[in-house]
Amino acid sequence: MKRYLFPLLLAGLTFFCGYQTAYGWGQDGHRVTAEIAERNLTPKALAAIREILGDETLAEISTWADEIRSDGTWDFAKPWHYISINDEESWDDYERVPEEEGDILVILNRLEAFLRDTESDTFTLSGVAKRSSSSLKAGNEKEVTRREVLAFYVHFIGDLHQPLHVGRREDQGGNRIRVEWFGEEETLHRVWDEDLIESLNLSYTEFATFLNRLSDEDKDLAAAGSYLDWAKEAKEVRAQIYDFGPQRSSYYLNVVEPPTLSYDYRSKTLPIIRDRLQKGGLRLAALLNDIFS
Numbered sequence: 001m002k003r004y005l006f007p008l009l010l011a012g013l014t015f016f017c018g019y020q021t022a023y024g025w026g027q028d029g030h031r032v033t034a035e036i037a038e039r040n041l042t043p044k045a046l047a048a049i050r051e052i053l054g055d056e057t058l059a060e061i062s063t064w065a066d067e068i069r070s071d072g073t074w075d076f077a078k079p080w081h082y083i084s085i086n087d088e089e090s091w092d093d094y095e096r097v098p099e100e101e102g103d104i105l106v107i108l109n110r111l112e113a114f115l116r117d118t119e120s121d122t123f124t125l126s127g128v129a130k131r132s133s134s135s136l137k138a139g140n141e142k143e144v145t146r147r148e149v150l151a152f153y154v155h156f157i158g159d160l161h162q163p164l165h166v167g168r169r170e171d172q173g174g175n176r177i178r179v180e181w182f183g184e185e186e187t188l189h190r191v192w193d194e195d196l197i198e199s200l201n202l203s204y205t206e207f208a209t210f211l212n213r214l215s216d217e218d219k220d221l222a223a224a225g226s227y228l229d230w231a232k233e234a235k236e237v238r239a240q241i242y243d244f245g246p247q248r249s250s251y252y253l254n255v256v257e258p259p260t261l262s263y264d265y266r267s268k269t270l271p272i273i274r275d276r277l278q279k280g281g282l283r284l285a286a287l288l289n290d291i292f293s
Contacts, residue, residue, distance in 0.1 A: 026194035036281025065155035076127030161280035
């Protein structure tokens with residue numbers, strides 16, 4: 001009997017944690033975004049960021065917001081990595097989370113406002129801790145430094161450009177969609193966070209170099225828009241992510257055969273990955289240049 005209880009318990013925990021277990025781009029994706037941004041900073045913005053970070057680069061701090069997710073005292077920050085909106089929902093009437101809990105759009109505005117405030121060195125971040133590790137005390141707020149605020153900001157701009165972080169509510173951004181990726185069972189979310197990028201076998205600096213080859217005019221065009229515009233853009237891309245051809249998608253409890261994804265899916269979706277990472281990096285650069293102007 002015990003043999004069967006552990007898998008059932010694990011499945012239950014996965015179901016309960018849901019979207020909160022999702023990570024935005026894996027480490028390479030976040031570093032590509034940050035590296036592109038740093039290469040497009042003005043001298044003034046770069047100098048201001050050096051005052052905050054010292055010798056650290058934007059790529060180095062870009063993954064910090066994921067690294068702290070195992071610390072229960074940061075549980076209140078977990079909803080900030082994404083926003084949930086179903087296909088049929090319009091942006092005029094989608095179900096916003098409460099202001100005190102926040103989502104990726106709410107927190108980006110909060111972080112930007114602090115980064116523009118040249119008078120304050122620390123900032124109180126607060127939210128709602130929905131669950132916590134049994135071994136760690138959960139908190140609802142933390143006093144943070146400018147470095148931590150900048151690290152969150154860099155990370156969340158990256159998350160906003162991962163289309164499954166502007167995800168369907170019913171499948172928790174692809175976390176409840178099982179797929180077979182080159183013979184290995186994964187979630188659709190994991191494929192988009194990490195597997196597609198890793199399949200290119202590039203370092204994050206190499207990938208950033210390939211994506212940074214645009215004219216100044218094209219870079220300005222790519223960087224245009226607001227946080228909400230970019231969320232809308234990510235939602236528009238989602239239909240292509242769920243296009244498994246004639247295969248059925250394996251929603252929820254995997255009652256149908258998981259779709260098999262390999263070279264065809266990879267070939268079709270890599271241009272989307274490149275576009276999302278490139279625009280994320282250029283937009284982050286434009287924002288930081290304006291903030292520190």
